[in-house]
Amino acid sequence: MELQLTPVASLTADQVRDALLAATAAPSLYNSQPWRFRCTPDAIELHADFSRALPAADPDDRELMLACGAALLNLRLMVRVAGVRPDVRLLPDHNRRGLLATVRPAGPHPATPVDRVLAAAIHRRRTNRRPFLPTPVSPVLRSRLRQAAEAERGWLAVLERPQLAPLQALVRSAHEAQRADPAFVAEWRQWTGRDADSREGVPAHTSGPLPEPQDEWVLRDYSGGTAPTRVVGKDFEPEPLICVLGSFRDSTFAQLQAGLAMQRVLLTATDAGLAASFLSQLVEVPQARKELRSLIGGGLWPQAVLRIGYGSPVPASPRRSLADVVICDAAAERSW
Numbered sequence: 001m002e003l004q005l006t007p008v009a010s011l012t013a014d015q016v017r018d019a020l021l022a023a024t025a026a027p028s029l030y031n032s033q034p035w036r037f038r039c040t041p042d043a044i045e046l047h048a049d050f051s052r053a054l055p056a057a058d059p060d061d062r063e064l065m066l067a068c069g070a071a072l073l074n075l076r077l078m079v080r081v082a083g084v085r086p087d088v089r090l091l092p093d094h095n096r097r098g099l100l101a102t103v104r105p106a107g108p109h110p111a112t113p114v115d116r117v118l119a120a121a122i123h124r125r126r127t128n129r130r131p132f133l134p135t136p137v138s139p140v141l142r143s144r145l146r147q148a149a150e151a152e153r154g155w156l157a158v159l160e161r162p163q164l165a166p167l168q169a170l171v172r173s174a175h176e177a178q179r180a181d182p183a184f185v186a187e188w189r190q191w192t193g194r195d196a197d198s199r200e201g202v203p204a205h206t207s208g209p210l211p212e213p214q215d216e217w218v219l220r221d222y223s224g225g226t227a228p229t230r231v232v233g234k235d236f237e238p239e240p241l242i243c244v245l246g247s248f249r250d251s252t253f254a255q256l257q258a259g260l261a262m263q264r265v266l267l268t269a270t271d272a273g274l275a276a277s278f279l280s281q282l283v284e285v286p287q288a289r290k291e292l293r294s295l296i297g298g299g300l301w302p303q304a305v306l307r308i309g310y311g312s313p314v315p316a317s318p319r320r321s322l323a324d325v326v327i328c329d330a331a332a333e334r335s336w
């Protein structure tokens with residue numbers, strides 16, 4: 001069913017549609033898309049959809065907030081490239097727990113070249129679970145990625161070579177802890193290995209090659225056991241670039257902000273021709289997160305762990321339609 005959109009302040013209905021499509025292109029754990037949007041005559045509201053929470057992997061809804069923060073960054077960028085200043089408020093009403101942000105178009109404002117470059121990367125960004133080339137990411141690009149996180153009040157810790165071995169051990173123990181948890185395994189099975197046309201969950205064909213016991217970096221199988229077998233000589237890079245996106249606090253507000261920072265890093269990487277995937281075991285298993293926090297110095301709360309490098313193209317994962325996630329009638333369902 002085609003959704004009828006109406007203008008929001010100075011944004012035309014087409015600009016609203018582009019902004020919402022960009023927002024829903026954000027990454028989310030298991031492609032759960034835990035967001036909803038309400039368009040009123042003067043604002044676009046972003047709401048958490050707690051019915052799509054993942055209680056086994058993400059019992060505190062921390063990753064849900066990261067995904068919504070990423071959607072908000074895309075939305076904000078699209079308003080800017082429409083030549084309009086977005087007035088963004090995070091958690092604007094403590095009586096409405098699910099209302100995460102309002103974006104009010106607030107008068108004309110020219111987009112910057114960086115806004116344009118990042119907005120152009122939104123629909124090209126993908127999670128790439130396949131092996132990357134061994135080509136190193138240059139110091140200049142590493143510092144661009146760090147600046148991207150800092151521009152959104154986040155921090156990107158780029159791991160040094162001596163930190164990789166302890167991190168690898170942590171990935172393995174976190175992975176094993178999750179595999180031993182029947183609730184985690186049931187949830188993971190439910191959301192992965194989906195058909196190519198499934199509009200939610202992880203489609204099997206976006207998985208990497210089937211993990212083998214020695215692959216300590218990429219352990220999760222997203223294919224429901226159907227992933228292509230590994231090609232000899234096309235192994236996972238021996239020394240991946242691993243970055244930990246951290247925040248200075250661990251509140252809901254900080255997690256939303258971390259989502260903005262994470263997405264800005266991912267879009268900056270996409271623009272630079274880099275691919276990225278996630279190693280979320282490390283932040284989902286409490287003991288692993290604690291040890292990771294100490295590994296990166298003890299001052300930051302680890303929010304997302306990214307593996308970044310040069311990859312080959314991968315297919316996009318489908319999204320639900322706007323009709324499933326957007327409501328335009330300001331009077332409807334105030335309980336959101």
Ligand SMILES: Cc1cc2nc3c(=O)[nH]c(=O)nc-3n(C[C@H](O)[C@H](O)[C@H](O)COP(=O)(O)O)c2cc1C
Pocket residue numbers: 025026027028029030031032063064066067070125126127128129201202220222277278279280281304316317
């Ligand atoms: C907070 C968060 C955690 C994620 N963790 C993982 C992960 O551990 N492993 C993985 O392969 N993908 C992970 N993803 C990526 C999602 O599976 C991916 O965004 C989703 O399937 C949609 O695909 P796309 O990113 O290519 O658009 C994560 C995404 C987010 C936002």
